[in-house]
Amino acid sequence: MKINDKYDPGHYRASDTRYDKMQYRRCGKSGLLLPMLSVGLWHNFGHTDNLENGRSILRISFDHGITHFDLANNYGPPYGAAEESFGRLFRQDWKPYRDELILSTKAGWDMWPGPYGTLGSRKYLIASLDQSLRRMGVDYVDIFYHHRPDPDTPLEETMAALDHIVRQGKALYVGISQYQPAEADRATEILRSLGTPLLIHQPRYSMFDRWVEGGLLDVLEKQGVGAIAFSPLEQGILTDKYLKGLPEDSRMVKDGRYLTKDKLTPELLEKVRNLNEIAKQRGQSLAQMAVAWLLKDPRITTVLVGASSPKQMLDNIGCLDNLEFSPAELNEIAKWI
Numbered sequence: 575m576k577i578n579d580k581y582d583p584g585h586y587r588a589s590d591t592r593y594d595k596m597q598y599r600r601c602g603k604s605g606l607l608l609p610m611l612s613v614g615l616w617h618n619f620g621h622t623d624n625l626e627n628g629r630s631i632l633r634i635s636f637d638h639g640i641t642h643f644d645l646a647n648n649y650g651p652p653y654g655a656a657e658e659s660f661g662r663l664f665r666q667d668w669k670p671y672r673d674e675l676i677l678s679t680k681a682g683w684d685m686w687p688g689p690y691g692t693l694g695s696r697k698y699l700i701a702s703l704d705q706s707l708r709r710m711g712v713d714y715v716d717i718f719y720h721h722r723p724d725p726d727t728p729l730e731e732t733m734a735a736l737d738h739i740v741r742q743g744k745a746l747y748v749g750i751s752q753y754q755p756a757e758a759d760r761a762t763e764i765l766r767s768l769g770t771p772l773l774i775h776q777p778r779y780s781m782f783d784r785w786v787e788g789g790l791l792d793v794l795e796k797q798g799v800g801a802i803a804f805s806p807l808e809q810g811i812l813t814d815k816y817l818k819g820l821p822e823d824s825r826m827v828k829d830g831r832y833l834t835k836d837k838l839t840p841e842l843l844e845k846v847r848n849l850n851e852i853a854k855q856r857g858q859s860l861a862q863m864a865v866a867w868l869l870k871d872p873r874i875t876t877v878l879v880g881a882s883s884p885k886q887m888l889d890n891i892g893c894l895d896n897l898e899f900s901p902a903e904l905n906e907i908a909k910w911i
Contacts (some may be wrong), residue, residue, distance in 0.1 A: 583629055586667040589637035596639025597894060599875045603798030604773055606747065608676065608876045610869055611890060612642035612802060616649050618882050619656040629663055630884045636671070638891050644802075644878055645710070646680035646721060647702050653685055657709035664711055672712070679706045680751060680776075682721025694724030694732040703744055718745035719776060722752050733761055737768040747773035749802075755789035762797040772799050774875065779803035781812060781849070781864055781911040782842075791873045800875035803868050807879075812864040814850050817843065845910045852906055862893035867907065869897055 598607040613635045619628045632643065649656035657679065668675060681702035684692045691698060703718055718739055720732055736748040748770060750761055762772045775794055777786045783805070794801050807813055816838055846860070853863035865877050881887035899907075 583626065583666060586633060588671060592637050592639050594639075595894070599800075599872070601774055601800030601875045602794070604747070604771070604800070606676075606773065606800075608642055608800070608802070609640050610876055610894060611640055611865070612644055612676075612876045612878045613640050613887070614644045614804065614878045614880045615656045615660060616644075616646070616804075617880050619659045620650040621652060621655045621659075623659075625659055625662065627883065628659060629667065631881050631887050632663060633667065634884045634887050635891075636668070636675075638888075640891075641674055642676040642678070642876065644678045645706075646683075646719075647685050647706050648683050654705070654709055657706055661709050661711040676716040677710070677712065678717035678719065678749070679703070679710070679715050680719035680721040681706070682719070682724070682751070693722075694720055694727040694735075696731055696735040696738070699732070699735040700739065703739055707744065714743055715745050717747045717749050717773060719749040719751050719774075723750075723754070723757050729757070729761060730764055733764040734768065737765060737770040740770045749774040749776060751776040751804075752778065753790075755793045758790060758799070759793045759797065762793075762799060772797070774800040774802055776802045776804055776878070778805045779868060779874075780806050780808045781867055781907070782808045782845075784911070791871070795873050801873055802876045802878050803874055804878040806865050806868055806877050807861055811837070811842070811846065812849070813861045814846075814859065817847060817850065848910045849907065852903065852910075856896060856903065858893065858896055859889055861889060862896070865890065865893040866897050867899070869893075870899055 597610045599610060600606070601608050613632065618631070643660065645657055645660060647654065647657065681699050682694060685702055690701070699720065703715070707713065707715070718736065720736060724732060739745045740748060748765065750758060750772065753761060753775065758775055765772045775790070777790060779786045780803070791801065810816070849863070850860045853860040856863060858866070865879060868874050868877050879890040881890060
């Protein structure tokens with residue numbers, strides 16, 4: 575982590591106008607409202623990243639009414655680093671605002687060696703959240719997710735662990751991520767029978783990854799469960815950054831774990847160019863249009879956006895200035911997705 579312990583970030587006082595423009599949606603049939611944009615700490619909050627850049631991103635987010643900060647146990651690198659970085663920032667900036675924040679974390683992917691550091695057992699989930707709370711320096715999270723389905727652990731055990739965590743007071747709500755429609759439906763029923771309703775599902779969803787339209791959104795609507803879409807920009811593909819080559823500061827160049835050069839085929843770039851032209855006609859960047867396109871569906875409670883700079887975060891927030899699509903625009907977009 576790039577930290578200057580002698581650097582004084584200055585006392586943070588949140589903007590008095592932070593709630594003036596942000597729009598909020600009810601999460602499923604719960605009492606919880608979430609901002610239409612949430613900020614993710616998947617990237618740019620590891621030990622190799624500049625902590626002051628991360629601080630600026632989060633300050634700008636909160637100053638514009640983004641109250642939901644989303645983490646996971648294995649965000650970094652290394653694993654746990656994003657929670658540690660956030661814990662430091664929380665103590666310095668956000669502790670006075672804890673009751674205005676929705677903090678979430680997750681467990682499900684590999685976290686520590688051996689059979690008890692991954693997937694969905696009761697042992698793993700409860701131990702992982704205890705570790706996350708220590709790293710973040712908080713007594714509870716607002717939302718705790720099972721990060722991915724576990725094909726081997728009985729779903730009843732995994733959901734019972736989530737219920738237990740809520741009853742312990744370590745999380746106020748629970749969620750799931752990347753569950754297929756039938757799995758999500760069953761998980762919802764199990765949790766309801768235990769007395770802990772499923773609040774939210776976090777699926778991957780973008781113009782170029784539309785699997786949720788094959789039944790998941792219908793299940794969530796039927797069950798009264800919210801949805802928070804992650805990777806809305808397809809790891810940066812749904813922006814204009816790769817239309818003129820590979821920028822040195824791009825994620826593809828700096829960190830090829832999730833986005834590799836072979837994905838940028840001529841066919842894909844042609845789609846991106848055409849979508850970029852539609853966005854220009856709307857007075858938006860392609861990134862803004864891609865997020866707005868997801869929010870056109872009221873079943874999407876919020877879209878999870880990341881940023882590598884404060885400027886990029888402001889660009890994300892700018893999508894809220896134009897959320898309406900004409901039938902002609904939707905038809906034109908449909909040709910390229």
